[in-house]
Amino acid sequence: MIVRYPDSVLADDEQLVVHRHPHWKRLIPAVVIFILTSGLASFAAAVVTATTWDPAAKHVICGVIGAIWLVVVGWLTLGPFLNWLTTHFVVTDRRVMFRQGVLTRSGIDIPLARIEHVEFRHGIVDRLLRTGTLTIETAAQDPLEFSDIPRVRQVHTLLYHEVFDTLGSEDSPS
Structure with missing residues:
Protein backbone atom coordinates (compact mmCIF):
# COMPACT_ATOMS: atom_id res chain seq x y z
CA MET A 1 0.00 0.00 0.00
CA ILE A 2 1.70 3.18 -1.18
CA VAL A 3 0.10 6.43 -0.11
CA ARG A 4 -0.29 8.93 -2.94
CA TYR A 5 0.97 12.44 -2.28
CA PRO A 6 -2.00 14.80 -1.93
CA ASP A 7 -2.61 16.97 -4.97
CA SER A 8 -3.89 19.73 -2.67
CA VAL A 9 -0.27 20.48 -1.69
CA LEU A 10 0.64 21.23 -5.30
CA ALA A 11 0.25 24.74 -6.70
CA ASP A 12 -2.00 25.49 -9.67
CA ASP A 13 -0.54 23.99 -12.87
CA GLU A 14 2.24 22.26 -10.89
CA GLN A 15 2.90 18.78 -12.24
CA LEU A 16 4.09 15.83 -10.17
CA VAL A 17 7.23 14.29 -11.70
CA VAL A 18 8.17 11.68 -9.12
CA HIS A 19 6.95 10.60 -5.68
CA ARG A 20 8.89 8.16 -3.50
CA HIS A 21 8.70 6.75 -0.01
CA PRO A 22 11.98 5.55 1.51
CA HIS A 23 13.14 2.17 0.25
CA TRP A 24 11.51 -0.90 1.83
CA LYS A 25 14.88 -1.92 3.30
CA ARG A 26 14.13 0.50 6.14
CA LEU A 27 11.35 -1.86 7.22
CA TRP A 84 8.02 5.06 6.42
CA LEU A 85 4.45 5.53 5.21
CA THR A 86 4.36 9.24 6.08
CA THR A 87 7.78 10.09 4.60
CA HIS A 88 7.52 11.55 1.10
CA PHE A 89 10.20 12.62 -1.37
CA VAL A 90 8.46 14.51 -4.18
CA VAL A 91 9.78 16.18 -7.32
CA THR A 92 7.48 18.45 -9.30
CA ASP A 93 8.14 20.64 -12.30
CA ARG A 94 8.77 23.54 -9.86
CA ARG A 95 10.33 22.19 -6.67
CA VAL A 96 11.62 19.31 -4.59
CA MET A 97 9.59 18.56 -1.46
CA PHE A 98 10.49 16.34 1.47
CA ARG A 99 7.92 15.65 4.19
CA GLN A 100 8.15 13.31 7.16
CA GLY A 101 6.54 12.59 10.49
CA VAL A 102 3.48 11.03 12.02
CA LEU A 103 2.40 13.29 14.88
CA THR A 104 4.92 16.07 14.31
CA ARG A 105 5.34 16.81 10.61
CA SER A 106 8.38 18.49 9.15
CA GLY A 107 9.33 19.32 5.62
CA ILE A 108 11.45 21.27 3.24
CA ASP A 109 10.76 22.74 -0.20
CA ILE A 110 13.57 23.51 -2.62
CA PRO A 111 12.70 25.52 -5.74
CA LEU A 112 14.28 23.94 -8.81
CA ALA A 113 15.75 27.32 -9.83
CA ARG A 114 17.89 27.31 -6.64
CA ILE A 115 19.41 23.88 -7.20
CA GLU A 116 23.03 24.10 -8.28
CA HIS A 117 24.25 20.54 -7.96
CA VAL A 118 22.61 17.10 -7.75
CA GLU A 119 24.45 13.87 -7.09
CA PHE A 120 23.69 10.35 -5.96
CA ARG A 121 25.67 7.76 -4.06
CA HIS A 122 25.07 4.07 -3.52
CA GLY A 123 27.22 1.17 -2.37
CA ILE A 124 27.10 -2.43 -3.50
CA VAL A 125 24.10 -3.41 -1.37
CA ASP A 126 22.26 -0.24 -2.37
CA ARG A 127 23.00 -0.97 -6.02
CA LEU A 128 21.57 -4.47 -5.68
CA LEU A 129 18.44 -3.05 -4.03
CA ARG A 130 18.28 -0.12 -6.50
CA THR A 131 18.38 2.55 -3.82
CA GLY A 132 20.80 5.19 -2.58
CA THR A 133 21.38 8.66 -1.24
CA LEU A 134 20.51 11.76 -3.24
CA THR A 135 22.42 14.96 -2.43
CA ILE A 136 21.03 18.33 -3.49
CA GLU A 137 23.16 21.44 -3.20
CA THR A 138 21.75 24.96 -3.35
CA ALA A 139 23.47 28.33 -3.18
CA ALA A 140 21.86 29.22 0.13
CA GLN A 141 22.36 26.05 2.18
CA ASP A 142 24.68 23.22 2.98
CA PRO A 143 24.01 20.17 0.80
CA LEU A 144 20.87 18.25 1.76
CA GLU A 145 21.06 14.45 1.78
CA PHE A 146 18.04 12.24 1.28
CA SER A 147 18.83 8.62 2.08
CA ASP A 148 17.18 5.40 0.91
CA ILE A 149 15.59 6.91 -2.20
CA PRO A 150 14.29 4.03 -4.37
CA ARG A 151 15.66 4.01 -7.94
CA VAL A 152 17.98 6.86 -7.02
CA ARG A 153 19.68 6.98 -10.44
CA GLN A 154 16.32 7.46 -12.16
CA VAL A 155 15.32 10.18 -9.67
CA HIS A 156 18.73 11.86 -10.16
CA THR A 157 18.24 11.89 -13.94
CA LEU A 158 14.65 13.18 -13.72
CA LEU A 159 15.67 15.89 -11.27
CA TYR A 160 18.63 16.89 -13.46
CA HIS A 161 16.31 17.21 -16.47
CA GLU A 162 13.75 19.22 -14.47
CA VAL A 163 16.45 21.62 -13.22
CA PHE A 164 17.72 22.22 -16.76
CA ASP A 165 14.18 22.62 -18.10
CA THR A 166 13.39 25.13 -15.34
CA LEU A 167 16.51 27.13 -16.08
CA GLY A 168 15.73 27.09 -19.81
CA SER A 169 19.32 26.23 -20.53
CA GLU A 170 20.41 25.91 -24.15
CA ASP A 171 22.50 22.89 -23.23
CA SER A 172 19.54 21.20 -21.57
CA PRO A 173 19.73 17.44 -22.02
CA SER A 174 17.23 16.00 -24.42
Whole structure:
Protein backbone atom coordinates (compact mmCIF):
# COMPACT_ATOMS: atom_id res chain seq x y z
CA MET A 1 0.00 0.00 0.00
CA ILE A 2 1.70 3.18 -1.18
CA VAL A 3 0.10 6.43 -0.11
CA ARG A 4 -0.29 8.93 -2.94
CA TYR A 5 0.97 12.44 -2.28
CA PRO A 6 -2.00 14.80 -1.93
CA ASP A 7 -2.61 16.97 -4.97
CA SER A 8 -3.89 19.73 -2.67
CA VAL A 9 -0.27 20.48 -1.69
CA LEU A 10 0.64 21.23 -5.30
CA ALA A 11 0.25 24.74 -6.70
CA ASP A 12 -2.00 25.49 -9.67
CA ASP A 13 -0.54 23.99 -12.87
CA GLU A 14 2.24 22.26 -10.89
CA GLN A 15 2.90 18.78 -12.24
CA LEU A 16 4.09 15.83 -10.17
CA VAL A 17 7.23 14.29 -11.70
CA VAL A 18 8.17 11.68 -9.12
CA HIS A 19 6.95 10.60 -5.68
CA ARG A 20 8.89 8.16 -3.50
CA HIS A 21 8.70 6.75 -0.01
CA PRO A 22 11.98 5.55 1.51
CA HIS A 23 13.14 2.17 0.25
CA TRP A 24 11.51 -0.90 1.83
CA LYS A 25 14.88 -1.92 3.30
CA ARG A 26 14.13 0.50 6.14
CA LEU A 27 11.35 -1.86 7.22
CA ILE A 28 13.57 -4.96 7.52
CA PRO A 29 14.46 -4.40 11.23
CA ALA A 30 10.77 -3.87 12.06
CA VAL A 31 9.78 -7.10 10.29
CA VAL A 32 12.54 -9.06 12.03
CA ILE A 33 11.48 -7.64 15.42
CA PHE A 34 7.85 -8.51 14.68
CA ILE A 35 8.72 -12.13 13.80
CA LEU A 36 11.05 -12.63 16.76
CA THR A 37 8.72 -10.96 19.26
CA SER A 38 5.71 -12.92 18.00
CA GLY A 39 7.62 -16.20 18.17
CA LEU A 40 8.90 -15.47 21.66
CA ALA A 41 5.46 -14.42 22.91
CA SER A 42 3.86 -17.53 21.40
CA PHE A 43 6.49 -19.76 22.98
CA ALA A 44 6.08 -18.11 26.38
CA ALA A 45 2.28 -18.39 26.20
CA ALA A 46 2.57 -22.09 25.24
CA VAL A 47 4.90 -22.75 28.19
CA VAL A 48 2.54 -20.98 30.59
CA THR A 49 -0.47 -22.85 29.19
CA ALA A 50 1.30 -26.22 29.60
CA THR A 51 1.99 -25.65 33.31
CA THR A 52 -0.18 -26.98 36.10
CA TRP A 53 -0.74 -23.57 37.61
CA ASP A 54 -4.08 -22.16 38.62
CA PRO A 55 -6.14 -21.21 35.49
CA ALA A 56 -6.63 -17.64 36.77
CA ALA A 57 -2.84 -17.21 37.13
CA LYS A 58 -2.34 -18.60 33.62
CA HIS A 59 -4.80 -16.03 32.21
CA VAL A 60 -3.07 -13.17 34.04
CA ILE A 61 0.41 -14.23 32.85
CA CYS A 62 -0.81 -14.74 29.27
CA GLY A 63 -2.42 -11.29 29.45
CA VAL A 64 0.88 -9.78 30.60
CA ILE A 65 2.72 -11.58 27.77
CA GLY A 66 0.15 -10.23 25.29
CA ALA A 67 0.46 -6.69 26.67
CA ILE A 68 4.26 -6.78 26.45
CA TRP A 69 4.00 -8.13 22.90
CA LEU A 70 1.56 -5.35 21.98
CA VAL A 71 3.83 -2.62 23.38
CA VAL A 72 6.96 -3.99 21.70
CA VAL A 73 5.22 -4.51 18.35
CA GLY A 74 3.53 -1.12 18.53
CA TRP A 75 6.71 0.74 19.41
CA LEU A 76 9.32 -1.11 17.35
CA THR A 77 7.23 -2.31 14.40
CA LEU A 78 4.19 -0.10 13.88
CA GLY A 79 6.15 3.10 14.62
CA PRO A 80 8.79 2.57 11.90
CA PHE A 81 6.10 1.48 9.43
CA LEU A 82 4.05 4.64 10.03
CA ASN A 83 7.22 6.74 9.75
CA TRP A 84 8.02 5.06 6.42
CA LEU A 85 4.45 5.53 5.21
CA THR A 86 4.36 9.24 6.08
CA THR A 87 7.78 10.09 4.60
CA HIS A 88 7.52 11.55 1.10
CA PHE A 89 10.20 12.62 -1.37
CA VAL A 90 8.46 14.51 -4.18
CA VAL A 91 9.78 16.18 -7.32
CA THR A 92 7.48 18.45 -9.30
CA ASP A 93 8.14 20.64 -12.30
CA ARG A 94 8.77 23.54 -9.86
CA ARG A 95 10.33 22.19 -6.67
CA VAL A 96 11.62 19.31 -4.59
CA MET A 97 9.59 18.56 -1.46
CA PHE A 98 10.49 16.34 1.47
CA ARG A 99 7.92 15.65 4.19
CA GLN A 100 8.15 13.31 7.16
CA GLY A 101 6.54 12.59 10.49
CA VAL A 102 3.48 11.03 12.02
CA LEU A 103 2.40 13.29 14.88
CA THR A 104 4.92 16.07 14.31
CA ARG A 105 5.34 16.81 10.61
CA SER A 106 8.38 18.49 9.15
CA GLY A 107 9.33 19.32 5.62
CA ILE A 108 11.45 21.27 3.24
CA ASP A 109 10.76 22.74 -0.20
CA ILE A 110 13.57 23.51 -2.62
CA PRO A 111 12.70 25.52 -5.74
CA LEU A 112 14.28 23.94 -8.81
CA ALA A 113 15.75 27.32 -9.83
CA ARG A 114 17.89 27.31 -6.64
CA ILE A 115 19.41 23.88 -7.20
CA GLU A 116 23.03 24.10 -8.28
CA HIS A 117 24.25 20.54 -7.96
CA VAL A 118 22.61 17.10 -7.75
CA GLU A 119 24.45 13.87 -7.09
CA PHE A 120 23.69 10.35 -5.96
CA ARG A 121 25.67 7.76 -4.06
CA HIS A 122 25.07 4.07 -3.52
CA GLY A 123 27.22 1.17 -2.37
CA ILE A 124 27.10 -2.43 -3.50
CA VAL A 125 24.10 -3.41 -1.37
CA ASP A 126 22.26 -0.24 -2.37
CA ARG A 127 23.00 -0.97 -6.02
CA LEU A 128 21.57 -4.47 -5.68
CA LEU A 129 18.44 -3.05 -4.03
CA ARG A 130 18.28 -0.12 -6.50
CA THR A 131 18.38 2.55 -3.82
CA GLY A 132 20.80 5.19 -2.58
CA THR A 133 21.38 8.66 -1.24
CA LEU A 134 20.51 11.76 -3.24
CA THR A 135 22.42 14.96 -2.43
CA ILE A 136 21.03 18.33 -3.49
CA GLU A 137 23.16 21.44 -3.20
CA THR A 138 21.75 24.96 -3.35
CA ALA A 139 23.47 28.33 -3.18
CA ALA A 140 21.86 29.22 0.13
CA GLN A 141 22.36 26.05 2.18
CA ASP A 142 24.68 23.22 2.98
CA PRO A 143 24.01 20.17 0.80
CA LEU A 144 20.87 18.25 1.76
CA GLU A 145 21.06 14.45 1.78
CA PHE A 146 18.04 12.24 1.28
CA SER A 147 18.83 8.62 2.08
CA ASP A 148 17.18 5.40 0.91
CA ILE A 149 15.59 6.91 -2.20
CA PRO A 150 14.29 4.03 -4.37
CA ARG A 151 15.66 4.01 -7.94
CA VAL A 152 17.98 6.86 -7.02
CA ARG A 153 19.68 6.98 -10.44
CA GLN A 154 16.32 7.46 -12.16
CA VAL A 155 15.32 10.18 -9.67
CA HIS A 156 18.73 11.86 -10.16
CA THR A 157 18.24 11.89 -13.94
CA LEU A 158 14.65 13.18 -13.72
CA LEU A 159 15.67 15.89 -11.27
CA TYR A 160 18.63 16.89 -13.46
CA HIS A 161 16.31 17.21 -16.47
CA GLU A 162 13.75 19.22 -14.47
CA VAL A 163 16.45 21.62 -13.22
CA PHE A 164 17.72 22.22 -16.76
CA ASP A 165 14.18 22.62 -18.10
CA THR A 166 13.39 25.13 -15.34
CA LEU A 167 16.51 27.13 -16.08
CA GLY A 168 15.73 27.09 -19.81
CA SER A 169 19.32 26.23 -20.53
CA GLU A 170 20.41 25.91 -24.15
CA ASP A 171 22.50 22.89 -23.23
CA SER A 172 19.54 21.20 -21.57
CA PRO A 173 19.73 17.44 -22.02
CA SER A 174 17.23 16.00 -24.42
